[in-house]
Amino acid sequence: MSGQRVDVKVVMLGKEYVGKTSLVERYVHDRFLVGPYQNTIGAAFVAKVMSVGDRTVTLGIWDTAGSERYEAMSRIYYRGAKAAIVCYGKGGSGLFLKQEGLGARLVSEKGCQIYLCGTKSDLLEEDRRRRRVDFHDVQDYADRVLALGPHRSSFFLPDELFQKVAEDYVSVAAFQVMTEDKGVDLGQKANPYFYSCCHH
Numbered sequence: 415m416s417g418q419r420v421d422v423k424v425v426m427l428g429k430e431y432v433g434k435t436s437l438v439e440r441y442v443h444d445r446f447l448v449g450p451y452q453n454t455i456g457a458a459f460v461a462k463v464m465s466v467g468d469r470t471v472t473l474g475i476w477d478t479a480g481s482e483r484y485e486a487m488s489r490i491y492y493r494g495a496k497a498a499i500v501c502y503g504k505g506g507s508g509l510f511l512k513q514e515g516l517g518a519r520l521v522s523e524k525g526c527q528i529y530l531c532g533t534k535s536d537l538l539e540e541d542r543r544r545r546r547v548d549f550h551d552v553q554d555y556a557d558r559v560l561a562l563g564p565h566r567s568s569f570f571l572p573d574e575l576f577q578k579v580a581e582d583y584v585s586v587a588a589f590q591v592m593t594e595d596k597g598v599d600l601g602q603k604a605n606p607y608f609y610s611c612c613h614h
């Protein structure tokens with residue numbers, strides 16, 4: 415990685431145990447690690463080179479620790495992020511508050527595109543009653559807390575999600591403005607995307 419230029423700083427956010435590391439592992443190494451859960455300490459970094467049309471884009475992905483113990487540290491990692499993947503466990507505890515705080519802070523970060531990612535969809539497929547986070551709550555969060563414009567919902571596999579981030583970097587006007595260092599109008603950069611992922 416030394417000397418390699420990162421085009422897009424991507425930060426993974428969300429509560430502990432929600433599945434951030436597994437999402438990155440699936441995307442970067444195409445594997446799902448079974449075994450005892452190991453929480454991330456601080457943050458982990460990985461770079462991934464990918465193609466968008468005839469362009470090469472390097473994502474620098476910071477997988478931050480979800481535990482509140484590391485919250486102060488995480489702020490360091492999302493400084494300057496151009497994309498934030500905010501993960502929430504659809505079948506998890508139902509607590510969305512931490513992400514709300516993080517999301518609100520991210521909006522104040524210049525030029526950060528936000529992707530809301532529902533994880534562990536496979537658990538819901540096994541048993542619909544496990545759903546704890548309602549899709550409408552997520553929509554409400556995007557509207558009310560992030561105060562962002564129109565949004566879409568899609569089911570994507572992990573590699574498709576990161577591909578979308580890279581494609582947006584190349585194609586979305588706000589990103590193009592940023593690369594020219596002209597600054598970003600927060601009002602125009604604002605579409606959150608809802609993604610639903612599982613890693614199996």
Ligand SMILES: Nc1nc2c(ncn2[C@@H]2O[C@H](COP(=O)(O)OP(=O)(O)OP(=O)(O)O)[C@@H](O)[C@H]2O)c(=O)[nH]1
Pocket residue numbers: 428429430431432433434435436437447448449450451452453454455478479480481533534535536537611612613614
């Ligand atoms: N069934 C299922 N389990 C998952 C999925 N993704 C992650 N897990 C499990 O959930 C647990 C937590 O996953 P991690 O990826 O380590 O979670 P994290 O968000 O990185 O956690 P922190 O490092 O504490 O922030 C692990 O035991 C994973 O095996 C998924 O899509 N489906």
